[in-house]
Amino acid sequence: MPRVLMKGNEAFGEGAIRAGCRYFFGYPITPQSELPHYLARRLPEVGGVYLQAESEVAAINMVYGAAAAGARVMTSSSSPGISLMQEGISYLAGAELPCVIVNVMRGGPGLGNIAPAQSDYFQAVKGGGHGDYRLLCLAPSSVQEILDLMGLAFDLADKYRNPVMVLGDGILGQMMEPVELPPYSGELKLPPKPWATTGTAGRGTRNIINSLYIEPEELEEVNLRLKAKYRRMEEEEKRWETYLLEEAELVLVAFGTMARVARAAVERLREEGIAAGLIRPITLYPFPDAPFHAAFSRARAFLVVEMNLGQMVEDVRLAVEGRCPVHFYGRTGGVVPTVAEVVSFAKEVWHKS
Amino acid sequence: MRVLFERTRGLTSKPFHYCPGCTHGIIHRLVAEVLVELDVLEKTVGVCPVGCAVFAYDYFNCDMIEAAHGRAPAVATGVKRVLPDRVVFTYQGDGDLAAIGTAEIVHAAARGEKITTIFVNNAIYGMTGGQMAPTTLLGQKTTTTPFGRRAEEAGYPLRVAEMLATIEGAAYVARVAVNSPKNVIQAKRVIRRAFEVQLAGLGFSLVEVLSTCPTNWGMSPPEALRWLEEKMIPVYPLGEFKVPRKEEKHA
Numbered sequence: 001m002p003r004v005l006m007k008g009n010e011a012f013g014e015g016a017i018r019a020g021c022r023y024f025f026g027y028p029i030t031p032q033s034e035l036p037h038y039l040a041r042r043l044p045e046v047g048g049v050y051l052q053a054e055s056e057v058a059a060i061n062m063v064y065g066a067a068a069a070g071a072r073v074m075t076s077s078s079s080p081g082i083s084l085m086q087e088g089i090s091y092l093a094g095a096e097l098p099c100v101i102v103n104v105m106r107g108g109p110g111l112g113n114i115a116p117a118q119s120d121y122f123q124a125v126k127g128g129g130h131g132d133y134r135l136l137c138l139a140p141s142s143v144q145e146i147l148d149l150m151g152l153a154f155d156l157a158d159k160y161r162n163p164v165m166v167l168g169d170g171i172l173g174q175m176m177e178p179v180e181l182p183p184y185s186g187e188l189k190l191p192p193k194p195w196a197t198t199g200t201a202g203r204g205t206r207n208i209i210n211s212l213y214i215e216p217e218e219l220e221e222v223n224l225r226l227k228a229k230y231r232r233m234e235e236e237e238k239r240w241e242t243y244l245l246e247e248a249e250l251v252l253v254a255f256g257t258m259a260r261v262a263r264a265a266v267e268r269l270r271e272e273g274i275a276a277g278l279i280r281p282i283t284l285y286p287f288p289d290a291p292f293h294a295a296f297s298r299a300r301a302f303l304v305v306e307m308n309l310g311q312m313v314e315d316v317r318l319a320v321e322g323r324c325p326v327h328f329y330g331r332t333g334g335v336v337p338t339v340a341e342v343v344s345f346a347k348e349v350w351h352k353s
Numbered sequence: 354m355r356v357l358f359e360r361t362r363g364l365t366s367k368p369f370h371y372c373p374g375c376t377h378g379i380i381h382r383l384v385a386e387v388l389v390e391l392d393v394l395e396k397t398v399g400v401c402p403v404g405c406a407v408f409a410y411d412y413f414n415c416d417m418i419e420a421a422h423g424r425a426p427a428v429a430t431g432v433k434r435v436l437p438d439r440v441v442f443t444y445q446g447d448g449d450l451a452a453i454g455t456a457e458i459v460h461a462a463a464r465g466e467k468i469t470t471i472f473v474n475n476a477i478y479g480m481t482g483g484q485m486a487p488t489t490l491l492g493q494k495t496t497t498t499p500f501g502r503r504a505e506e507a508g509y510p511l512r513v514a515e516m517l518a519t520i521e522g523a524a525y526v527a528r529v530a531v532n533s534p535k536n537v538i539q540a541k542r543v544i545r546r547a548f549e550v551q552l553a554g555l556g557f558s559l560v561e562v563l564s565t566c567p568t569n570w571g572m573s574p575p576e577a578l579r580w581l582e583e584k585m586i587p588v589y590p591l592g593e594f595k596v597p598r599k600e601e602k603h604a
């Protein structure tokens with residue numbers, strides 16, 4: 001298999017193309033702009049369409065139209081842009097339209113800065129738009145994993161007829177790593193979408209894409225059906241990776257770029273004789289609780305490290321069910337915690353536990 | 354027996370929910386008849402607005418998508434880019450298109466997006482209870498301009514057709530009214546032309562239709578038709594503001 005050097009932002013694009021995505025609608029924002037740059041060049045080569053919208057609001061609604069027409073379609077943005085897309089994301093979830101949204105997070109709130117952050121965790125996994133809905137949310141931590149997860153993201157979107165968010169950050173988007181490209185035949189057999197609005201010709205019946213249900217009981221029924229779908233995701237789609245978790249008495253928890261820092265910290269702690277291990281959630285929704293349950297028998301403390309002021313730590317506390325102390329260490333504003341910082345905080349926690 | 358008039362198969366059999374005397378229904382019928390006469394109903398995808406026509410997907414007998422408030426042109430763009438050989442139209446009110454969705458319509462026109470927009474201008478927000486629209490006339494009383502719209506606070510009526518006609522990518526822009534049989538017949542001719550422009554791949558087309566809202570104007574249906582004639586048309590003159598270049602040469 002060919003090995004090439006690739007930037008994270010480009011990997012999002014190449015992964016999408018290899019997954020059969022042929023339509024991209026977006027609006028420029030740092031630190032994800034190499035992704036639209038890449039697709040503007042690559043999509044026409046494979047017979048696809050790249051279109052720069054007038055705003056993120058328009059971009060996500062173009063995604064809505066393309067998804068309704070049955071296409072594999074994606075958009076990408078960074079934090080402030082994702083905020084603008086939330087209206088459309090709620091409508092996509094309500095109308096049960098599959099698509100992939102990449103968020104290469106930067107510092108916030110407000111205009112914040114263009115440095116890497118993980119402070120849109122709440123927005124990504126707890127909603128963001130209005131209504132009772134969920135997004136499947138994947139968090140790669142290497143350029144290779146970006147490539148691999150983009151294919152999965154499109155498959156999950158189609159499987160559940162739901163938008164999927166792939167959550168990266170400025171470091172992941174900008175870093176270059178050697179990767180193996182996933183196999184690509186050029187022509188993919190994608191699942192049929194008999195519900196798509198493509199014109200009634202050859203079908204007879206009308207297809208309607210909608211999220212409006214005026215009768216409360218009717219909307220409640222829709223929401224309950226959606227809830228059953230989210231339950232199914234929770235049963236079937238939890239993904240995670242562990243590192244030295246067996247025998248771990250101090251369990252670090254981190255996702256995305258921060259998991260790389262945490263992994264290095266675990267190695268350092270082991271060298272110093274502390275039995276540390278790592279849980280890295282790959283799906284942030286549904287949040288993987290199984291590895292936490294597996295760690296209970298030995299763990300004396302959990303330490304969540306994030307590039308924010310403590311967002312995923314809430315999900316970890318839920319997964320730990322009060323059986324073990326859960327500590328938190330994070331930097332915000334685009335400051336990336338160093339391995340040394342994490343190790344020193346971990347030792348403090350360890351000596352107290 | 355000869356059938357002189359029947360319901361077009363461009364519409365479903367579902368009865369309209371519009372208020373008595375509201376001309377949304379006439380505009381629906383004109384669009385539906387045109388789609389049938391052009392023989393494109395089976396390859397048409399319509400995009401509905403948020404506003405009184407929010408349920409238009411129940412009425413047009415073709416594939417339909419419900420869009421967020423003002424975003425129909427962006428949704429239609431997504432559909433048309435995926436399915437360039439289909440006929441794609443949006444149906445939008447003046448709150449939908451000229452307020453919250455101004456950016457989307459301007460840029461769909463600027464891109465020369467090969468879609469057709471039916472723009473229903475009734476000078477008010479109907480669905481939400483008669484608030485001021487960008488198209489509300491100076492002096493017109495609405496629930497949010499109880500003393501009449503004053504330019505000092507609320508600005509001036511927006512002439513959408515004239516504005517969009519200045520945009521290069523707009524191939525066909527016209528304004529019609531549905532207040533009299535003569536104007537209805539003319540409106541249908543113009544709507545047909547707008548769809549023909551799309552079918553010919555010439556670019557973006559828009560028909561602004563002056564429409565009534567007897568309920569929120571606080572008038573009887575006949576009074577509303579008279580008000581449209583006497584008050585609206587002088588501010589919003591009827592006519593074709595932009596026609597495809599080729600046609601200009603013939604004229």
Ligand SMILES: Cc1ncc(C[n+]2csc(CCOP(=O)(O)OP(=O)(O)O)c2C)c(N)n1
Pocket residue numbers: 402403404405406422445446447448449450473475477478479480481486
């Ligand atoms: C984002 C958003 N803002 C506001 C509304 C509320 N709303 C529904 S219809 C409407 C006005 C529609 O007026 P218009 O487009 O003129 O259509 P009409 O009802 O007059 O036919 C508004 C403000 C909404 N549904 N969504």
Ligand code: SF4
Pocket residue numbers: 370371372374375376377405475479480565566567568569
């Ligand atoms: S409120 Fe006005 S625009 Fe809406 S249906 Fe009634 S008359 Fe028509």
